[in-house]
Amino acid sequence: MSYRHIFVHLDSSEHCEKRVVPTLVMAQRFGAHVTAVFSQVDGVIPDYGIPEGLPKTTAAVGGWVVDTFAKRAREADVRFNADVASLGSAATVIEETTEAARNADLAVIGQHDPHNVLGETPEDLVEHVILDSARPVLVIPYAGLFYDIGRRVLVGWNGTREATRALNDGMPLISGGEEVRLLTVQPPKEMNKPFEELQGRLMHHLKVHSIEPKLLREPKSSDMSVANLLVSRITDYGCDLLVLGGYGHYGFPAVLRGGVTRGLLKQTTVPTLLSH
Numbered sequence: 001m002s003y004r005h006i007f008v009h010l011d012s013s014e015h016c017e018k019r020v021v022p023t024l025v026m027a028q029r030f031g032a033h034v035t036a037v038f039s040q041v042d043g044v045i046p047d048y049g050i051p052e053g054l055p056k057t058t059a060a061v062g063g064w065v066v067d068t069f070a071k072r073a074r075e076a077d078v079r080f081n082a083d084v085a086s087l088g089s090a091a092t093v094i095e096e097t098t099e100a101a102r103n104a105d106l107a108v109i110g111q112h113d114p115h116n117v118l119g120e121t122p123e124d125l126v127e128h129v130i131l132d133s134a135r136p137v138l139v140i141p142y143a144g145l146f147y148d149i150g151r152r153v154l155v156g157w158n159g160t161r162e163a164t165r166a167l168n169d170g171m172p173l174i175s176g177g178e179e180v181r182l183l184t185v186q187p188p189k190e191m192n193k194p195f196e197e198l199q200g201r202l203m204h205h206l207k208v209h210s211i212e213p214k215l216l217r218e219p220k221s222s223d224m225s226v227a228n229l230l231v232s233r234i235t236d237y238g239c240d241l242l243v244l245g246g247y248g249h250y251g252f253p254a255v256l257r258g259g260v261t262r263g264l265l266k267q268t269t270v271p272t273l274l275s276h
Contacts, residue, residue: 001172001209002030007104007135009097010038010069010082011120012046012061015110015142020069022138022146022271023108027078029148030172035104036069036082038062039096040120041089058087090122097125101133106169111265113142126265130246136169136275137246141268146240149271153177154239155213156230157184157202162245166275167202170243171209173273180213181237185220185229227263234270246274 008023010016020036027034042058054060062084073080085096101107112123122128130137140146150173157163167174174180184199199215206213216233220226234242246261264272 001175003032003105003172004030005035005104006030006032006106006108007035007037007100008108009100009110009121009125010036010062010065011040011110012044012050012065013110013113013116013118013120014046014049015113015140016065018142018145019108019110019140020072022140022149024073024076024078025147026106026149026173027073027080028076029176032078032105034073034078034080035100036066036073036080037085037096037100038065038083039085039093039100040087041093041122042087044118044120046118046120059084062087093121094125094128098129098133101129101135101137104135107133107135107137109137109139111139111141111268114266116142127262130261130274130276134276136166136273139265139268139272139274141270141272144269146271148240149173150176150241151178152237152239153180153241153243154230154234154237155180155182156226156242156244157182158245159184160245162276164245166243166245166273169275170241170273173241174243175209175211177211177241179237180211181233181239182213182215183230183233184215184217185226186217225263227267230264231267231269234268240270242268242270242272244272244274246276 006027008019045056054064066082069082109126126139153174
């Protein structure tokens with residue numbers, strides 16, 4: 001299994017490069033074509049990193065960002081197409097990015113940086129793409145640098161449709177992992193069930209794909225949210241990828257943007273693949 005077509009969202013923020021690098025590395029790994037689309041709120045131009053003499057318009061900056069990406073892709077010998085999307089409001093950015101994601105096998109988008117007051121992209125862009133694109137979304141944190149993703153993988157599993165979707169959508173990355181852990185967070189009343197009963201069919205499915213994860217389970221604690229628990233275990237195990245169902249069983253109606261998914265989108269410190 002592989003991703004043959006990867007979409008990456010471009011903007012003029014300082015974090016854009018952190019998405020481009022792992023995207024190109026994955027494209028090399030899977031022999032994938034990359035579609036890169038620049039989309040951000042019209043009229044929002046950063047004061048840093050823009051070449052001297054470049055017109056201070058979003059369209060001009062977008063053209064420069066796309067040209068920079070194209071140069072990087074050619075150097076990496078990666079097949080690509082890149083363009084500037086229609087510029088406009090925050091709603092336009094969400095619409096353009098979601099549409100581009102729908103026409104790829106995997107979408108790569110940056111985590112919202114709460115310290116960035118400029119607002120090149122909407123705060124809830126990632127959430128909209130997860131909910132509306134019907135594609136797996138790989139969220140790249142704004143802090144840190146990530147290159148070869150998926151060597152040490154943590155999969156959050158609760159048996160729901162969303163968890164199943166994420167696990168299978170993430171299979172190209174998971175199957176190449178040197179170490180895969182599958183963590184089930186259960187309410188205490190379920191902890192007395194034989195773990196093999198809950199995981200047997202899943203383990204068989206993974207074995208067919210030559211994946212033999214380490215099985216972990218923990219009770220759902222009143223002292224720690226599931227999001228905090230997952231982030232803690234990422235650190236404990238030195239993981240470089242988290243795979244999780246988006247807006248599933250734990251949650252709230254999508255319009256409330258609540259639950260485990262939103263907590264993770266704010267807190268995750270490693271690339272996180274989510275599917276809805």
